Amino acid sequence: MFKLNLKIALRNLWKNKAYTAINIGGLAIALAAFILVILYVTYETSYDKDVPNYDRIYQVGRSLPDFKTEYTPAPLAKLIKDNFPEVEVAGKMTPTWFEFPINTEKGRVYSNKALLMDFKVARMLNIWPDAKSVDEKDPGFQMYVPKLFIKELFSDKKVVFPTMVGLGPKKDAQPVKLFGTIERTDEHSNIKFDIVSLSKDIGLDNKDYGTNNFRTFIQVKDGANIEALQQKIDQLYKTELIKGGMTANDRRIAGRSVIFLDPLKNLHLRPMAGNDTNYKIVVALFGLGTLIIIIACINFTNLTIAQATKRAKEVGVKKVLGAYRFNLTFQFLAEIFMQCLLALILGLILAEMMLPLFNNLFGIPLSIWHGNTALFGQLILILLGVTVISGIYPALVLSGYKPASVLKGNMQTSYKTLWLRNSLLAGQFVIAIIFIAGLLIVNNQLKYMQAEDKGFKPSQVVFIKNIQFYNKPKDFESARNKIMKIPGVNNVTVASDIPDGSKPGTNNYKLESKELSMDFLDVNFDYFETLGIKLKSGRFFSRDFIADTAVSAILNETAVARYGVTNPVGKVIRGCNMDYKIVGVVKDFKAQGFEATVAPTIYAIKNPCNEKKIKIMVNIDQSSMTSALAALKSQWSDINTLDGEDFRYEFLDELYGKLFKKQEQLQSVFFFAAMLTIFIAVLGLFAFSAFTTNNRIKEISIRKILGATDFQMFKMLNTFFIGIVLIANLIAWPLAYVLAKKWLETFAYRIDIPLFPFVIAALFSTVLTVLTVSIQARKAVKTNPADALKYE
Structure with a gap:
């Protein structure tokens, strides 16, 4: 049939x-x-699923009045482990915010995804060296690299570990011991790195609850009540902040939960501190x-x-x-x-x-x-x-x-x-x-985002990658003067961040009687002129005013609106343990793209909370772009005496375009x-x-x-x-x-x-x-x- x-x-x-x-x-x-x-x-839904105990690992984050962040203080991991028996493992890691070269006799590679990590977190996240034995009690740092990275560093396939490499510029390289390799690719993981330095405690016994530079991870016991644990950690964390001098009615902790636990399985698609x-x-x-x-x-x-x-x-x-x-x-x-x-x-x-x-x-x-x-x-x-x-x-x-x-x-x-x-x-x-x-x-919508006024002009700005710090204006003057002599160059500046969608640092600033959490950028002279940002009132930073290098600040329109001040120019705003005099207000510009509203932002040349001016931006005439870049490349070793071996650059409009x-x-x-x-x-x-x-x-x-x-x-x-x-x-x-x-x-x-x-x-x-x-x-x-x- x-x-x-x-x-x-x-x-x-x-x-x-x-x-x-x-x-x-x-x-x-x-x-x-x-x-x-x-x-x-x-x-997309299986990121980090190869990690043992994937369902029991959480990232500890903080919920602030104006935003959420995954960054926490260094002592929080130990505090959690010592006080809550339902937590099996707790540790921390932190990314480096700058790139640096690794030098060997055979090659030179730039790292831009270096991580510092506790041994406990490395075990928890299955990021473990290939070495037969690892000293987990070592208080120093042990540097490891993925196997794929080794091929770029050493032409010889048989590398005997540990081996010495140089970090930084060739002229002044710091010798560092490379302990071995890690058999891991990060293409399918939330934890991405090209170098990882492991230590017993990367916080070096730091007990400061006021500085938040670390990502804290915990692994809980099977069946643990996560909501209850979250509340207990929140209470203990607030207690430690109050011990450190914060008042109980401070807006950052009063009447609200601060600590949240974000499951590892959510970090890629739906992080609590991030976009979805x-x-x-x-x-x-x-x-x-x-x-x-x-x-x-x-x-x-x-x-x-x-x-x-x-x-x-x-x-x-x-x-x-x-x-x-x-x-x-x-x-x-x-x-x-x-x-x-x-x-x-x-x-x-x-x-x-x-x-x-x-x-x-x-x-x-x-x-x-x-x-x-x-x-x-x-x-x-x-x-x-x-x-x-x-x-x-x-x-x-x-x-x-x-x-x-x-x-x-x-x-x-x-x-x-x-x-x-x-x-x-x-x-x-x-x-x-x-x-x-x-x-x-x-x-x-896409055409609108590409054509709409962004508030700045990235089309003729070149971002030059660099590892030299220019925290004080006088440190940058020599390099600036040499770059400005190149035909076609209009403006040059250096800053802690560029408008490519990345989120700058945040801190609380008080103007008159109102306190507000704001983004802050550490900039130099000509920052606004280089990016074509428009002035609304007051003035830009100027070399004619000596005080601009020490106590002057500029706010954006959103910051002024949030403070509710009619004319802020000339007034004093306090943050980062110092007083600033507001000298100007700039129009808002969409540094983080079109999905997020422009955040209240303060710009200063001196910023004790930051001091990492490393990103050079050069405004060049479109007609002179090719010749100017060729001149920069040929003169770069003379312009940048510390980091002149390689001239590396990207066009700012291409970086910003990645947001779309x-x-x-x-x-x-x-x-x-x-x-x-x-x-x-x-x-x-x-x-x-x-x-x-x-x-x-x-x-x-x-x-x-x-x-x-x-x-x-x-x-x-x-x-x-x-x-x-x-x-x-x-x-x-x-x-x-x-x-x-x-x-x-x-x-x-x-x-x-x-x-x-x-x-x-x-x-x-x-x-x-x-x-x-x-x-x-x-x-x-x-x-x-x-x-x-x-x-x-």
Whole structure:
């Protein structure tokens, strides 16, 4: 019986080759897209899953009045471990905020992701050296590097550890012992490093609760009450701050919880101290992939139901011969399973072909066949799910025909499914229209971000990488004067931070009676002129005023607004244990992009809380850019006497442009998703209109005999489908509007939702419908009525 059913299934599929190809092809394309989405979602949600006790590791953070931070004081880890038995391990780590070169006889490599880490944290996070034995009681620092980094440092494959390397410039390199390697890549981890220095206590027994430079990690016992633990740590931490001199009614701790515990599994996608852009991209992609599968299943179901009348007599004969409905349902589900299995195989092939493009778009190393055993279990579930979703209703319809009716030629049962077929067709276009409108809205927001005034001009600014400190203006004067002599150079400055989206340091500042947490930047003369930032009131820092190097400060508009001061110029603001005189107010500029509002910020040339001016910025005429960079490169060893071996630079507009990368990725995803859903919807419409037109060919012939024109026939056949598409637009518009509004709310600076994306989506879907249906209608309209009616 199975063999017979298999033959019938294969013959039916071969007999209707066009419909079979459309069914399987559309589903295969959708499955290929969904496989890529599943790979991406699995990758993004499995950061650090190779870490033992992954579910019991938490990062300790602090919630301040104006923001949250993952940075905590050095003694907090020991305080937690000593007082709470439910905590098994506690330790800390800290990144270095500067880069430095490592020198060997064979090579020179710059590190920009160096970490200092307690041995306890290294064990907790599975970052452990390859050495057979490690002295965990060593109070000094043991430096290790990943194996991949070794290849760049040493040409000889057989390196005997420990070995000596030099840190810093070649002329004044500091000899440091390199203890060995670590077998680890950080591409799939929240903890990224190219060098790690391990020690018993990287805080060196620091007991200062006022300085927050460390990230604290804890591992709790199985079954620990995290909420209760969080409250207990919070109370103890506040007690220590009060012991250190902070008042109990201080705004930083009064009437609120300060400490929070952030699970390790949340750090990549939804960190409490950070943005959740990655999470939104994952959710958006998974939603798009699911919608694509749904539209493909709708297409499959619709075409299968449309073909039902051709199988009616087969069902009638089988029922007369004793077949039960259950047997027929199982048979038709088996046929649909065969088609879905073939579609899945084709989908895997297509996914493999598209994978390099997908990896390049998202900058990730996904693979279908290597290190992805979970995927094959997921594919089985996808196959079964698609088979059930696509096949259960058609199977029930096909197996439900009544033998007496269908053998007499009564096919009225098929008309009972007309409402469903129309609804499914409309549903396909609803999804396609949402994608079209969504693509246009995403594109508009991206264009707005690229064209909108950022408040500064990064287009002709070059950021020169450097390891020399220029904390005092006089330290930078020599280098500045030499750079300014190069033709085409307009301005030069040095600062602690550049406007590339990175978050500067924060501290509390008091103006009059109000205290506010503000970002602070340590800058030099010409900082605002170099970046093209506009002055609102007062003046910029000037060499004509000696006090500017010691006690002057400049605020931005947001800071002035938050303090509620009408005219702050000339007033005194206190922070970092010193008083500043406000000499100017600058207009806000979007240093951290468009997703976050401009933070209240203070700029000073002298800043005891910072003193890490290391980032050089040079404003160069566009017409002289090439020659100026060549001159800088040739003169760099003379300009920068400490760090002159390598001239390394980046364009500031390219660095700032990286803030738009996630949105550009989303735009690309929407483009491909829109094209894919439109293609699948048109495929379904093409097949469905062909089936409908063929069923009405006798009616068309009679109408032509009675005098109907070709235009009237085209109008009759198109009107029905255009009506469905217009209804789909009416349903899709409010859905697209709500989704777009929700997405745009993630931006502090955004467009108003325009009308034209919805109009374009409606016009595009209507034109496509007319073209698709007219291609099929033309065949029927041009058919000779005598050929269509000769058997009547």
